[in-house]
């Protein structure tokens with residue numbers, strides 16, 4: 016069977032940017048958007064045009080500069096929102112309006128104080144109206160994760176009948192378990208009339224740390240678009256991390272699914288977004304954290320020095336990290352000392368290494384991490400000067 020394309024919908028500049036402290040200025044947004052395009056994302060969600068003049072301008076500016084990716088603007092299922100989104104997208108080569116409404120009983124009862132029937136009508140009317148501006152309409156059923164599947168299927172059917180091209184099934188509150196989310200996508204695939212006319216999309220939040228697992232489970236049961244952000248930035252505990260889902264598809268589903276992402280740019284893009292948003296990446300973050308390819312225990316270091324694949328399931332070069340690092344700590348063994356000494360120009364004999372090792376352990380206990388300068392100083396003062 017041919018490998019199927021999974022579309023990557025990046026919402027770093029919309030769901031990611033709505034986090035307090037992550038606001039970008041116009042120049043920074045253009046810089047990030049161009050990097051996302053170079054990375055190979057299929058859709059860039061550029062903002063929520065009605066929310067502020069700044070967001071309107073961002074969507075307008077990105078519509079001018081982005082030429083390959085689809086540029087998407089968010090709206091509620093409200094005519095004014097949709098009209099403003101269409102205006103902001105006027106210059107986009109590939110415009111998409113993303114409109115939608117809450118479909119869970121919690122949203123219907125408490126947020127809208129409406130009935131299911133009214134929500135169904137508002138959803139269909141919004142898509143019909145949006146369709147009068149652009150061809151490509153994505154519909155989101157907010158809080159789909161906690162929406163009754165039978166009602167969700169009726170909403171999906173109604174918006175497809177009005178021309179929705181993509182159905183976004185957000186787990187807005189990060190509530191679902193992977194098997195529940197997978198079952199929801201499967202249910203929609205099997206029960207929505209006309210489902211073949213639209214792409215099912217995942218949009219998972221990370222409140223229980225399940226966003227990546229849920230997105231992949233969704234793909235396994237029929238979703239063909241993943242909504243995600245660089246470094247997983249986003250509301251509360253964040254969104255699905257782009258770098259994680261892309262590398263899972265690459266490493267574990269080769270031949271079955273593919274994306275258009277140039278994975279060698281992942282590390283660069285992660286650092287750019289982290290710096291521009293002033294949002295540090297945790298060192299142990301999968302794929303892009305500083306420690307993602309660092310080895311510090313003696314057993315692991317010995318293995319990696321002999322053969323990288325003993326403790327690494329992907330090549331750091333594939334994500335734009337130029338080497339695995341062997342970090343020297345009090346847990347390091349002789350193999351690591353010999354390796355790092357050689358890198359800084361000291362090819363130690365067995366006796367020299369034995370002598371260096373005892374001194375090294377004392378130093379490592381005080382320093383926590385031994386850098387190249389510390390190592391060189393130790394070798395010079397304790398081994399070579401002593402031997403002279």
Ligand code: KIV
Pocket residue numbers: 030155156157158183185186187188218220
């Ligand atoms: O999490 C969510 O439900 C959203 C929608 C607005 C798409 O971000």
Ligand code: ZN
Pocket residue numbers: 030185187218220
């Ligand atoms: Zn969201």
